Amino acid sequence: MTLTLVENHLVNIAFGLLLFSLFIYWGSLYFPNTKIFDKIGNICLLLANFSLFINLLSRWIIYHYFPLSNLYESLLFLTWCLTTFYLILNQKYNKVITGAIVSPISLFTIAFASLSIPKELQLASPLVPALRSNWLMMHVTIMMMSYATLLIGSLIAIAFLVIKQLSKKQHEVKNVNTKESLIANPIRSYGYSRSQYLRHNRNIISNINLLESLDNLSYRTIGLGFPLLTIGIIAGAVWANEAWGSYWSWDPKETWALITWIVFATYLHTRLNKAWSGEKPAILATFGFFIVWICYLGVNFLGQGLHSYGWLS
Helix, strand or coil: CCHHHHHHHHHHHHHHHHHHHHHHHHHHHHCCCCHHHHHHHHHHHHHHHHHHHHHHHHHHHHHCCCCCCCHHHHHHHHHHHHHHHHHHHCCCCCHHHHHHHHHHHHHHHHHHHHHCCCHHHHCCCCCCHHHCCCHHHHHHHHHHHHHHHHHHHHHHHHHHHHHHHHHHHHHHHHHHHHHHHHHHCCCCHHHHHHHHHHHHHHHHHHHHHHHHHHHHHHHHHHHHHHHHHHHHHHHHHHHHHHHHCCCCCCCHHHHHHHHHHHHHHHHHHHHHCCCCCCHHHHHHHHHHHHHHHHHHHHHHHHCCCCCHHHCCC
């Protein structure tokens, strides 16, 4: 069995585990009291993470370079970062919610790497001169870690918006039903409507706690990703000066990295000075989710620049 075949098997195993975990976590949203789903989903993501780790480590050892030299390897590394960050998150926060968020984005990333990128571009190849530097590990690793944390933080903000809208609609429907019940039979429905009212209040408190937890988790996650993004951009500027003789050349990748930085800097600024809260920063984080993908993948399809080794022909 050739090394390439082994690597393909490892990626396919990770893909299958992520797909299975997706169904498990989404199923657990409908059956929240079934704890076995949480354990199965965690095991699947852990095994997928380990499979990707072995794949990346084998490339590093055999080909003698850190496996972030092309788009395929960076996508696998991004998937590994996403699942690693989930394994950290699930020690403290709601495993079902975070698992239902991380599993689809991880599955999408590894599916794109496996199915969309041509096989010849998935093979390991000698590094171009600009990449033969110790800055490769520092700059690209930190940037990928920042992408992973910012994407997860933005997805949690999207989940916050979705749950809040569903809670509003549910609250409106229950209010309408209660009013109709009281109008139809104001005497007999008193006891029933009172118990229904208390149950309704408990649901509201539960939803508020969940929304506060998601809002706080999104803020903390983006708060971790932003300094990583800042360090990654600075490291990239130093590396660019070493490789090309200029700290900043307004390359498409550099430009969109700056735009990404501004979007999330604005998000954190509004949260820190408490100018915005709730839906407004969540909407901004949702916008940041798409900006990150444009910065990471979009520019690979829209033109050419100094990051030519990352472009698809």
